[in-house]
Amino acid sequence: MKNVIVGTAGHIDHGKTTLIRALTGRETDNLKEEKQRGISINLGFTYFDLPSNKRVGIVDVPGHEKFIKNMLAGACGIDIVLLVIAADEGVMPQTIEHLDILNYLDVKNGIIVLTKCDLVDQEFIELVKDDIKEKVKGLFIEKASVVEVDSVSKRGLDQLIAKIDELSENIEEKKIDSPSRMSIDRVFSLKGFGTIVTGTLIEGKIDLDDELTIYPTEKIVKVRNLQVHGQDVNTAYAGQRTAINLSNIKVSEIQRGDVIAATGSVEESMMIDVNISLVEHAKKSLKHWDRIRIFHGTREILCRIVPLNENQISYGESGYAQLRLEDKIVAKKGDRFIIRSYSPMETIGGGVIIDTAPKKHKIYDEKVIEALKVKERGELKDIIEEYLKLKLANYITLKDLISYTGDNEEDIKFQLDALIQDNKVVQVNKYYMHINQYDKLCQRIVEILNDYHKRYRLRNGILKEELRSRADNNLKVKDMDVILNKMVQNKKIKIEKNLVSNYDFEVCFNKKQLEIKKEIENKFRKNGLSSLLTEEEICGKDKFYKEVFEALIGETVQKINDEQFLDKKVYEKVKNDLVNYLKKNKEITVAEFRDLTKSNRKISIAMLENFDRNKITVRIEDKRRLF
Structure with missing residues (x-):
């Protein structure tokens, strides 16, 4: 109805x-x-x-x-x-x-x-x-x-x-599938009930026991009771005069002009992009930095105006502008507002909000004007793309887009899917990135790898975690994994054993390095399990030996702990012997492991601790079992 x-x-x-x-x-x-x-x-x-x-x-x-x-x-x-x-x-x-x-x-x-x-x-x-x-x-x-x-x-x-x-009969149906929003025009209390707010529900619906937020104070409240036209109801719908009895808040904490809405569904801003029209009969033009009053919803806010097309907006004309507010506004794209002069107070115009989360603009910027025209046309797909294009330093969620556009989740998802199909947007788990942002991040990753390969020519690649922290520490590990996997699919990089390298990178030893490589490998082979060697014992202070040695770690040399290393073939044989022993005997002590490997206690403890870290074994009191 x-x-x-x-x-x-x-x-x-x-x-x-x-x-x-x-x-x-x-x-x-x-x-x-x-x-x-x-x-x-x-x-x-x-x-x-x-x-x-x-x-x-x-x-x-x-x-x-x-x-x-x-x-x-x-x-x-x-x-x-x-x-x-x-x-x-x-x-x-x-x-x-x-x-x-x-x-x-x-x-x-x-x-x-x-x-x-x-x-x-x-x-x-x-x-x-x-x-x-x-x-x-x-x-x-x-x-x-x-x-x-x-x-x-x-x-x-x-x-x-x-x-x-x-x-x-000709009234347009209100948006009841959008997040709820109501501008508060009265606040009072009744004995036995507590705090009550009233207003016209702009969009969405409110149910009994809903948790909502009062903006701009961001206080969470709960709907205790609802009335429409003086009658108790279970649900209030957009377009109805609604009285809401709230719990968890005092009358003194709310005022006319506040907005009650679904939590996270609206954006607060100190700056908005708008299209303004001025009435002719008021004979009042607006110049750069004029102080004016805007009335939005039930709220009055003082602000300064920055015209974007020209130095001023003349009476009887319209133009794009940015309003720098003196207090927070809680608004959505497409909201209407009224302009009154600062003094004397008279209505001189009005306008429509185009962007609630803009950057600061300069006058005569054609790119800004074109972007505002796109947003003003109101095509949801274009609005989403433009928003993501402007938010290249942020990672935007579906919740952010619902809050910004004011549209419902289903419509936004549909348009996001279309943008992904058009290769204009990339989804990374719960985040959505404009293709420009994604390409820039991929380029940053490739640049980091190029620099790493120049510095460490004999290393197979950089650790994933080091790459993530250098590329963008704000990204979570699981999000970086999605991006890296996409880059692998596109043959931009390759990943082997948690090491990332450029797709066409290969470790290449020159003649001198091959000689050093052979010498190091022979040392480890001859040493066997008689001891665990350190980097200093292998390389001394020679930087060329150290460079080759680092390249061999994980290949022919096995790292046991932060200081000690072993021939990889010897390590694999000891590991296989231990696994076979535990499959037959269920558990092993340090002494039994020492006898199995024909080594000493110090080597045995270091090896077993390594197997524990790599989840091959698990220590239970003084014995090990298979993990």
Whole structure:
């Protein structure tokens, strides 16, 4: 079932609250000061049922210019606006400002409600209608119906209700499969219940007992109870006026303007890329570093503007800009916002958020402008690719992409698969890398290997762990393994016994090195198991001997521990004899191993400890068994 929010707009004392009372039978002015002064100060909320049985939520906003901030908070999430204009006064300044705001917030449906029609004759009403028609030219409400009503006598209310019912059929379905998000417009507590927040659920759904996060404070809360239009529900859906009873948080820890959302589903930012449009009638242009106020959701934030196309954005025109914020914004791409001048405060424009996680831009950068155009077009596949392209220093997860784009997991996965097929994105376990980032990392690995092979010409390769730490220590071992295996498949590198080398690298001994190699191998062969030799005993201080010796480790020379080495053939024979012995006898002591190998106790202990480290044997008290 569609969830519809109807909001009022219009100048002070044009009869918005009286109209709502006539439609619903309920009063939305609840503050003592509102009743004393006869004007709306805060937001009012109620509901009523249409003939089609749809229950419609109503937001009644204040019309006085001093309370425009409250009006902006209430305009968030409106589907149908009732533009209320008193027949005896016609279009007034706040009528125009409210219209500008609704236009920039991309409200698509509206009805012009002419109130107090019993105070003037029909001829005057027709003159007012002509004026209205002129004032709303080019705006979303240009072709809206004009309904004449008198809220006291209730004349015209049936026609108005029928028109609301008709428009409600055209309301777009909200995204209920996206992560939940709601801008908070009221915070209060009730005895016996605790903290309660209200707002219009922008997207997704909220269930009882859900764990959510309050942004930007990032406090985790739990949904204790849910109400929609004053009734307890198990689930609240996008497009509904919702009251949420929260546990684990005090009223003092939340304020209007905060966002309650699925944990990790939104990004906080101190800088956003936007497309801004300025109204012509305000005659206010924006230059580099002008200080302005933006209103997003139910939050007001001060910021500085950096125009990107030109030195300034002129009134009546639009352009790309970067906003450097003075407080955190919690937003998603595609969100709408309103701009008001810093002082004096007046609505001068609005815009749409293109990127919530940009880098700092300079003016006249064509690459930046083209990238913003791609993001603004809204093709999810292009947006994902552009985001990954800009995040070359980071490793991006699916969760990051959901938070950035605001789209659901299934759609993002589908587009990621397409990008992988197009060879534009590479998946590395839970991370997604743009092909530029992946190629750069592969190039870095090859450069490290080239340098290593120049320095150690007789070594078979670099250890995997050393390569990972030098290439990018932020990558986990399992992630580097995926990348290295891809490089092996593409014949860029090869891996043998945990050593990585360039694909075409081979150890090559020259004549002198071959002579040294033969001499070292003969020493080990003659020594047998009579002792375990050290590097110094084999090479002395000769750097050429050391270079060849290092190349033989793992090939014809076996490393026993950090200091001692043995002929590899002798080592393999001792290992095989030990395995065969244990298969027959189950266990062996150091003394029995000494007798088996015809060596001494010192050599036996060193050998057995090596077998323990290599998981050939396991020590149990003073005996060894097969691992």
